[in-house]
Amino acid sequence: MTKFLSRRYKDLAPYAPGPHPKDRKYIKLNQNESPYPPSPAVKKALSDSLVDSLHMYEDPFCMELREAIAKVNDLSADQIFVGNGSDEVLAFLFQAFFDEEQGVAFTDITYDFYQCCCRTYNVNYEIIPLKEDFSYDLDAFMHTKKGIVLANPNAPTGMRISLDEIEKLLQSSSERLVVIDEAYVDFDNPTCIPLLKKYPHLIVLQTFSKSRCLAAGRIGFAAASKEIIDDMRALKFSFSPFNLSALSIAAGTAAALDTDYVKQCADQTIAVRDKFTEGLKRLGFHYLDSHANFVFAMHPCISGEELWHDLKDAGILTRWYNEPRIKEYLRISIGTEEDMLQVLKTCKEILKKRGFC
Numbered sequence: 029m030t031k032f033l034s035r036r037y038k039d040l041a042p043y044a045p046g047p048h049p050k051d052r053k054y055i056k057l058n059q060n061e062s063p064y065p066p067s068p069a070v071k072k073a074l075s076d077s078l079v080d081s082l083h084m085y086e087d088p089f090c091m092e093l094r095e096a097i098a099k100v101n102d103l104s105a106d107q108i109f110v111g112n113g114s115d116e117v118l119a120f121l122f123q124a125f126f127d128e129e130q131g132v133a134f135t136d137i138t139y140d141f142y143q144c145c146c147r148t149y150n151v152n153y154e155i156i157p158l159k160e161d162f163s164y165d166l167d168a169f170m171h172t173k174k175g176i177v178l179a180n181p182n183a184p185t186g187m188r189i190s191l192d193e194i195e196k197l198l199q200s201s202s203e204r205l206v207v208i209d210e211a212y213v214d215f216d217n218p219t220c221i222p223l224l225k226k227y228p229h230l231i232v233l234q235t236f237s238k239s240r241c242l243a244a245g246r247i248g249f250a251a252a253s254k255e256i257i258d259d260m261r262a263l264k265f266s267f268s269p270f271n272l273s274a275l276s277i278a279a280g281t282a283a284a285l286d287t288d289y290v291k292q293c294a295d296q297t298i299a300v301r302d303k304f305t306e307g308l309k310r311l312g313f314h315y316l317d318s319h320a321n322f323v324f325a326m327h328p329c330i331s332g333e334e335l336w337h338d339l340k341d342a343g344i345l346t347r348w349y350n351e352p353r354i355k356e357y358l359r360i361s362i363g364t365e366e367d368m369l370q371v372l373k374t375c376k377e378i379l380k381k382r383g384f385c
């Protein structure tokens with residue numbers, strides 16, 4: 029850091045994305061991207077006439093996209109805020125609602141970006157560890173006065189909590205916001221969006237980067253009460269009024285409306301995941317019960333770091349976290365059926381070379 033960097037940022041802890049090495053062709057299973065292309069409707073939406081219109085600013089209210097998202101979720105457009113990926117939505121949300129006084133609580137093993145946001149915006153945060161079995165300690169969350177951010181299903185564990193449990197959390201206090209990050213909701217999980225009718229202190233986040241096959245399109249959204257969305261919009265117009273490109277708005281609108289395609293891809297991913305975990309079990313792996321498009325797995329005969337390394341040498345990228353409690357695990361995104369057969373085959377060879385245990 030130079031001497032010029034503002035003192036405001038002395039505690040920055042930048043997010044470390046999964047690497048994109050280009051030295052060879054890899055099976056890339058380290059960022060939970062979809063192995064499938066976006067809906068064919070997206071290609072149609074990115075038309076020549078759209079390109080011709082790029083000389084004009086896009087609608088900063090992003091109405092077309094918000095209306096599409098509202099329609100498929102049975103909400104009104106004034107309950108939707110869209111961002112350049114849900115990371116940007118998170119950034120707006122942390123800036124808008126959390127600070128040194130109004131802190132926020134999240135768990136020790138979850139999406140790293142929550143902590144990054146706290147460091148960037150000087151938010152006071154409390155870490156409430158997951159229980160021994162990696163489930164959420166909801167009692168501890170009930171007792172905090174801070175805002176709450178929970179990923180459901182959680183990353184990188186893939187474990188989820190029920191809507192009943194979330195509702196109990198919402199009922200325990202209406203004085204603090206509860207943010208539920210549903211990045212993996214489409215992999216056959218219930219959404220809390222219907223709870224918005226009853227709970228004005230709930231914010232639900234979703235992204236187009238995983239199940240909607242548009243990671244590079246950079247689109248995410250928050251659904252909440254109109255008043256919460258107005259606050260977020262006030263912030264956005266004070267910082268980056270044209271936060272979504274016309275390309276993202278067109279692609280996102282087409283993808284949002286093609287719910288059949290999303291379901292088809294998600295069903296395929298779930299089928300591949302379930303076959304893959306059976307294969308892992310046969311090889312002696314332990315893994316957590318996944319409700320997402322990745323599996324969090326470990327093998328008693330090889331450390332997480334070594335397995336990560338050996339898989340990389342064999343052309344397979346996975347995610348390893350050098351962090352307490354989860355050091356021995358790898359997070360493996362679910363690619364195509366062929367990708368996952370290759371992973372199993374490679375794991376078998378790696379373990380064989382070591383004579384299993």
Ligand SMILES: *Cc1c(COP(=O)(O)O)cnc(C)c1O
Binds near residue numbers: 112179235236243
């Ligand atoms: C991937 C992910 C996001 C961010 O996605 P964007 O690409 O920024 O939309 C947010 N939360 C969780 C839990 C994620 O796994």
